[in-house]
Amino acid sequence: MTFWVNFLPDSPDEARKDDGLYTQKPVVVGDTLPAAFGFGRTATQAEIARLDIDVRPDGKGLPAGEGKPAIGKVIFAQKCAACHGVGGVGGPNGSLVTTNDPAKKRPDKTIGNYWPYATTVFDYIRRAMPFSEPGSLTNEEVYNLTAYLLHANGIIDEKAVINAQTLPKVTMPAQTLFVPDDRKGGPEIK
Amino acid sequence: MKKILRLDQLTTKLSRRAMLGGAATAAVAIVQTAQGKTVQESVSITELLPDDPTKKVGTLAGEVGTRSSFEKVVKKPSDISSRSPLQDFYGIITPSDLHFERHHAGVPVIDPTKHELLIHGLVDKPLVFTVADLKRFPSVSRIAFLECSGNFRTGKETMSPQDICGLTSQSEWTGVKLSTLFREVGVKPSASWFLAEGGDAAVMTRSIPVKKGWDDAIIAYAQNGEALRPEQGYPVRLFLPGWEGNTSVKWLRRIELGDAPWHTREETSKYTESIKGGKIRQFSFDIDARSIITFPAYPKTVERGWIEIRGLAWSGRGKVARVEVSTDAGKSWQLATLQDPILDKAHTAFRYLWNWNGAETEIMSRVTDETGYIQPTFAQLIEARGPDGGYHFNPIAAWQIKSDGRVLNRPER
Numbered sequence: 001m002t003f004w005v006n007f008l009p010d011s012p013d014e015a016r017k018d019d020g021l022y023t024q025k026p027v028v029v030g031d032t033l034p035a036a037f038g039f040g041r042t043a044t045q046a047e048i049a050r051l052d053i054d055v056r057p058d059g060k061g062l063p064a065g066e067g068k069p070a071i072g073k074v075i076f077a078q079k080c081a082a083c084h085g086v087g088g089v090g091g092p093n094g095s096l097v098t099t100n101d102p103a104k105k106r107p108d109k110t111i112g113n114y115w116p117y118a119t120t121v122f123d124y125i126r127r128a129m130p131f132s133e134p135g136s137l138t139n140e141e142v143y144n145l146t147a148y149l150l151h152a153n154g155i156i157d158e159k160a161v162i163n164a165q166t167l168p169k170v171t172m173p174a175q176t177l178f179v180p181d182d183r184k185g186g187p188e189i190k
Numbered sequence: 191m192k193k194i195l196r197l198d199q200l201t202t203k204l205s206r207r208a209m210l211g212g213a214a215t216a217a218v219a220i221v222q223t224a225q226g227k228t229v230q231e232s233v234s235i236t237e238l239l240p241d242d243p244t245k246k247v248g249t250l251a252g253e254v255g256t257r258s259s260f261e262k263v264v265k266k267p268s269d270i271s272s273r274s275p276l277q278d279f280y281g282i283i284t285p286s287d288l289h290f291e292r293h294h295a296g297v298p299v300i301d302p303t304k305h306e307l308l309i310h311g312l313v314d315k316p317l318v319f320t321v322a323d324l325k326r327f328p329s330v331s332r333i334a335f336l337e338c339s340g341n342f343r344t345g346k347e348t349m350s351p352q353d354i355c356g357l358t359s360q361s362e363w364t365g366v367k368l369s370t371l372f373r374e375v376g377v378k379p380s381a382s383w384f385l386a387e388g389g390d391a392a393v394m395t396r397s398i399p400v401k402k403g404w405d406d407a408i409i410a411y412a413q414n415g416e417a418l419r420p421e422q423g424y425p426v427r428l429f430l431p432g433w434e435g436n437t438s439v440k441w442l443r444r445i446e447l448g449d450a451p452w453h454t455r456e457e458t459s460k461y462t463e464s465i466k467g468g469k470i471r472q473f474s475f476d477i478d479a480r481s482i483i484t485f486p487a488y489p490k491t492v493e494r495g496w497i498e499i500r501g502l503a504w505s506g507r508g509k510v511a512r513v514e515v516s517t518d519a520g521k522s523w524q525l526a527t528l529q530d531p532i533l534d535k536a537h538t539a540f541r542y543l544w545n546w547n548g549a550e551t552e553i554m555s556r557v558t559d560e561t562g563y564i565q566p567t568f569a570q571l572i573e574a575r576g577p578d579g580g581y582h583f584n585p586i587a588a589w590q591i592k593s594d595g596r597v598l599n600r601p602e603r
Contacts, residue, residue, distance in 0.1 A: 036374050039323045043308055043316040051308055051444050054385055054395060056452050106578070109459065114470070117453045124455035127393040134295060134391040174470070178462070181474040185507040185561030189574045190465075 055123040059168035062122065065139045066163035069156070072148025075141055079130050088152050093131070097152045112153030116178045118170035122146045143167075194233060194249045196220040197259055217259070263288060266352055270294075271338070272421075273356025276484050276502065282529075282537045283333070284359035286414045291421045292338050292357060294456075295391035298441055302417075302425035305389065307409070311447035314376030321425045324411060327366040327374075332408070332431065335360045335504045335537045337477050339434035339461060342583035344568075347590070347598040351484045354587055354599065358504070360537040361422075363429045365410035368403045371445075377403075381447035385454075386428045389443035396437045397451035398430065402475075406431050409442065432506030432535035433475045434582070436461050464578035477506030479565050480584040481513055481540070481557035491595040494548040499526075504537045505559035512558050515542040519552035519588070520567075526555065546591065552600060554588040568602040 055061040076088065085091030088110075089099055098112030107113060111121060126142045128134050137145070147162040156162070156170060183190045198218045216235040222228050238259075240246040257263070265272040265288055272291040274284055291297075302321045310316035338357035343349065381400050388394040398407075410429040411418060418424040423440030430438050436456055451457070451473070462472045481503035486492045503513045509532055514523035529539040540555070556565040566574070568585035588600040 033328070033370075033373075037327060039326050040317040040319040040374065043310055043318045047318070048308065048310050048316060051387075052310070052446065053393070054387070054446065054452055054454075056448070056450060058450070111459075115459050116472075117458065120453055120455055120458055123395075123452075127395070128295065128391070128455075131295065135393070177468060177470045178458070178472045179465075179469045181471055181476075183474065183476060183478070185476070185559070185563050187562050187564060189566045189570050 053123075053127060055119045055126075057117040057119050057168060059119065059164055062119070062164035062167060063139045064164065065143050066161050067140065067143025067145070067147040068161055069144075069147045069151035069158050072144035072146070072151075075145055076148050079137075080145070083131060088149060096149055098154070110153065111149055112155060112173060114174050116172055116175040118146070118150060118155070118167055118172055121149055122167060193222040194219050194237075195222055195228065195252055196254075196256060197233075197238075198230065265290065266356065267291070271357060273352045274359045276351035276356055276358075276482065277487050277490070279484065279502075282360055282502070282531075282539050283414065284361060286361065286416070286419050286422070289336075289359040289361060289413075289419065289422055290338065290357045292435060293390065293392070293421070293440070294394050297420050298390045299420070300389060300425060300441060305425050305443070307426060307442055307445070309371060309375045309445045309447075311384070311445075312378040312381035312449065313447050314378065315374075317375050319371070321411060324366050324409060324426060327370050329364055330367050330408060331362055331364040333360065333362045333531075333533055334429075334431040334535045335477075336429070336435050336438060337480075337504070337506075339436065339474065339477065339581040342579075342585065344599070344602040346601055348488060349599040349601075350488050351482055351587075355480070355482055357435070358537070360504075361413045362415070363408055363410040364412035365408045365426070365429065368407035368409055368428070368445075369405075371409060372400075372403055377447055380449055383448050383451045385444075385446040385448065385452050386437075386439040386442060387444040387446075388423075388439045389441040394439060394456060395452065395454040396439055396456055397454060397473075398428075398437060400447065402430055402433070430475075432477055432508075434461065434477060434506075437475060461581055463580035463582055464576060466574075466576045474582050475506075477504070478582060478584045479503070479505035479507070479510070479557045479559040479563050481555045481565055482587050483515070483553060483555050483589060486553075486591070486597045487589055488597050488599055490597055492546065492591065492597060493595055494546055497544050497546050499542040499544050499553060499555075501526075501540050501555050502537045503528075503540055503555070503557035504535070505557065505561075505563070506535055507563065508560040509534050509536075510538040510540075510557055511560045511562075513538075513540040513555055514558075515540075515544075515553065515555050517544050517546075517551060517553050520554060520586075523556070548593060550593045551591050552588045553591060554586050556586050 083091050083093040084096050088097035089095050095108040096111050098110045125145055143162050150156045151158050215232040216238045217233050219233045221231050263275055263278045274288055274290040305321055307319045341355045341357040343354055383397050386396050408429040411426050426442050427440040428438050428442050462470050465471045483501040485500040503510045513526040515526045516523045526540040526542040532538050558564045565586055571585055590598045590600050
């Protein structure tokens with residue numbers, strides 16, 4: 001941003017008396033930004049830990065605990081099936097489990113055929129589900145539900161144990177389908 | 191004297207003819223009495239709509255202005271979103287209460303005195319900012335559009351611009367540049383992505399390349415001259431000019447700097463689109479250039495003679511370079527007039543004068559942005575991406591003009 005003193009001398013005589021008011025260079029505020037303003041306060045490790053609930057595909061962020069498909073199946077029937085259908089198929093808020101229903105022209109996008117990383121299942125259930133009681137599940141319940149949904153989609157064995165070590169190692173069927181955006185503007189339609 | 195502060199409920203559409211007799215209740219209003227008391231009471235048509243407005247003192251100055259009772263301009267809500275009435279707008283700024291809504295677990299109520307933004311991860315100094323802290327930093331304002339990338343509907347003739355692509359709106363956004371905060375916390379050179387997290391019940395997250403944060407990202411606390419509307423992320427949101435709306439995370443509570451994307455639900459199972467070869471395109475941030483004629487458009491009708499065709503055009507990659515209009519179903523195209531200001535990554539108004547001879551035809555617009563991208567047809571998009579449709583669909587929209595003056599959407603497929 002540029003600031004000029006916005007008036008001109010009325011007469012040549014006045015202009016001769018110019019003391020630099022009209023000729024000095026404008027000051028550019030952007031050039032004078034301090035390295036830091038000192039606003040805000042230092043975050044404590046405790047408050048970071050309280051908010052930092054995200055999980056990455058490499059497993060960073062996964063908590064202690066574990067889950068099994070058989071236990072997750074019971075929780076799913078109680079807390080999830082009303083929206084996502086019995087066994088994760090159908091339901092008003094969408095299927096989570098892949099079926100090969102020949103009657104469907106296009107298959108539903110599910111965890112089994114569309115989700116590229118298993119860690120996202122844990123992260124999303126923990127942060128936002130169940131819809132009517134978000135954030136109400138324990139880590140153990142989330143691990144159990146994750147295990148159940150992976151098993152129901154035929155991705156892991158029914159005896160598999162899902163925890164911080166095993167979940168990042170699960171390879172999802174859709175992972176190789178994902179490609180980053182390469183649109184760059186210009187005349188090409190992509 | 192009695193002062194009408196606010197009309198709560200109109201009994202019927204205000205028409206003198208419909209209100210024969212005059213003494214019938216025309217509206218329920220919040221009224222300030224001569225004694226200074228505020229009460230709710232019914233107001234008669236004579237009090238509300240005198241025969242001659244020059245012969246009756248009107249409503250006195252109030253605390254908050256109101257839309258005229260004669261104007262009915264509303265968003266169109268579904269369970270998960272609410273669409274802006276593009277056909278009812280003039281100029282390029284969307285009134286804040288008519289800005290489209292899209293959220294994943296409703297609109298939270300957040301006390302601005304308790305809300306904080308945490309920035310941590312690959313930084314020298316993890317910091318917590320209150321809303322008051324954020325307002326102390328140097329501020330920036332810019333006018334830019336915000337569009338949901340899932341913003342195309344077709345299939346019926348009786349669709350308005352609001353139905354077809356009402357998930358786009360434009361505001362003047364004010365806040366602090368994210369680069370200013372990046373400097374404050376000391377973002378490490380190893381940081382390549384950041385996670386933005388909302389404080390709503392979806393605790394919604396998106397991974398964003400750090401470069402966008404340094405380029406032009408804003409932590410916005412104001413919209414069109416006042417605090418953000420709750421539906422728009424009150425008290426603070428991320429605003430990423432030109433990028434798909436979902437990345438501009440609302441009710442922003444946390445930013446984490448990292449060295450890889452998180453692959454959150456909203457950037458994997460949602461906001462990705464099928465393309466050719468069975469592949470799925472991810473991190474499609476830029477909004478492709480798009481335009482639509484907003485007048486004449488369903489449900490309006492037209493009369494033979496001069497018609498000013500009006501519309502909006504925009505691009506997530508820069509400025510609108512030109513808009514062309516066809517009044518012969520795409521056989522020939524003429525340049526439309528662009529209305530200043532023509533801003534970077536902003537809705538730009540266009541107009542084209544047309545003398546309609548009464549013959550049935552189709553009218554449509556197409557935009558070219560400053561990168562040379564020309565808005566495609568529906569068929570071109572299907573040809574380029576395959577038949578699945580999905581996000582980032584920005585086809586030319588055509589209006590059928592019937593000989594009786596009706597204007598109807600031309601459905602695709």
